[in-house]
Amino acid sequence: MHLRLTDEQKMVQKTIRRFVEKELIPLENDVLRNEREGKPSLPPGKLKELQLKAKEAGFWGINTPEQYGGADLGQMMMAIVLMEVSKTFVPFSFGGSADNILYYANEEQKKKYLIPTINGDKKSCFAMTEPGAGSDTQNIKMTAVKDGSEWVLNGEKTFITGGNEADFVMAIAITDKQKHQETRGREGVTCFIVDREMGWKSEYIHTMGEWGPAGLVFDNVRVPEENILGELHKGYNLGLEWIGFARWIVGARAVGAA
Template sequence: MYLRLTDEQKMIQQTIRKFVENELIPLENDVLKNERESKPGISPEKLMELQLKAKEFGFWGINTPEEYGGADIGQVMMAIVTIEVAKTFVPFKFGGYADNILYYGNEEQKKKYLIPTINGDKKSCFAITEPNAGSDTRNIKMIAVKEGDEWVLNGEKTFITGGNDADFVMVIAITDQEKHESTGRDGVTCFIVDREMGWKSEYIHTMGEWGPAALVFDNVRVPEENILGEINGGYNLGLEWIGFQRWLVGARAVGMGERLLQMAIEYAKERETFGRPLADRQAIQWQIADSAVEIEAAKWLVLNAAFTLDQGEDNRYLASMAKLYGANIGNRVVDRVMQIHGGMGYTRELPIERWYREARLWRIYDGTDEIQRMIISRSLLKGHAKLGQFV
């Protein structure tokens, strides 16, 4: 067992850290200003400019297979990179990326959707959540009815990330009502549906800056060849899409927490009350100590989940732990940092309130706290996970 980064991993971490410090953090004031004016944090043109700068350092398709021109750095490095990028709220993601389930497409689908997405020529989104089917994904109602060589889709999806800008959606719909009613898992299929086929998106306003979409399908006709994977095999694709990213919520919490805690430490040293710096106050010291311990614990939960995935092993149990604990400590840390900063922390002059609103979402999306607790407890009760073992 070796609990340290290799020289190569350290080099990647430091390169990403410098990129964040030099290219992203200086944009924060502009992002806050744009968001106050109901504009995107950064424009698509600026995002592409940043992605191309990152590409110069070799960061393009960082987790995309090499055969598609990616770096394929693995999940542990993906966690480390995510932690570093999460030290800013500037909405940046690396180019050369496509959703993991798109790789299940046939050769024609890869040519038409996967490759253009990796190259940045098309944007995708994934849709399974519905107004009455959030955590309970088995309660979806959208139906797809076969008519000749086409499927006709009717229904609504909601809280879809990227749905306002996507050129196509990978959407889950019921294709065998009897099977679906019997198990709640079977009888659903994943379709690749171009926007030009007729679905519409509507912007959903939230307490944070995340702007998801509601997608409306009204007799949208989809050709047979646009089925992704197997007919009635969409539920497993949906679970794979959701589960693949779940533990990265914990990584984002660690990155945010480290940046905010450093802000709190610096402020506590500078700010004086009653003739002494805040850093001398035991109440402040304990908030700093508790935050540091929780951030470190969350980091190792994340890295363990990532390492397990790199070994080709089932990481669902560990991913749920990383997501549950990370999301909750993220909320606690940002709350403490705001308390340490007092009234200034509540203003929009500092990024704390921005992160405060964003962090609250982490306990909801990609499976709520309650869903993660259910997964963890069931894994233990059914013997899929055992205490005292390295998994």
């Protein structure tokens, strides 16, 4: 077994490297200046402009299935792309993608959430971590109580990436307290797709960089039954899958930055 790149992988690596050098690195001084002045790293619309340039070069939906208009380059190619992009601190991500667990949506949910997210018309975030619990589902406190054809969500989430900009959140909440206790958080929790218009609030969390995670507050937020993502009481597995993929991405970016 060898770890040498194939000719195709080398071509992708070279193309992405040129894009980074030509389109991203020249923006570094502007990004630093904007951050010192308390402004967004990139002006409104600039990220979209860069994503469209990348799309013209064939890089749209790097790991998105072809049936949704993506390139579906696979994990190895995606790692190569992320490592190259991470050689600059200019915040950039290729368009045409969605959270991996959103593909578990049913057909109606895909039309309402997955497709618009891939197309860039909606922004999502995932919320499991809580104050005092982190991502440990055994210790989360946020609850969802059934009321007719709706679930009423109460609780807080913290350090949520993209939470300030998201149009909807995929939130993990306790739906069966007894089962949650008996299985130490492995069952009895459910993932809900919750539109911002349903009433949850986001609060900016200041950090040393421009990352800007959010604290989310749910105060009697009513969510319709049809907005359950995956199976009732089975949100633990979705959470693990999201976290596993996120850690893999962080690892690839770290290698590129190093």
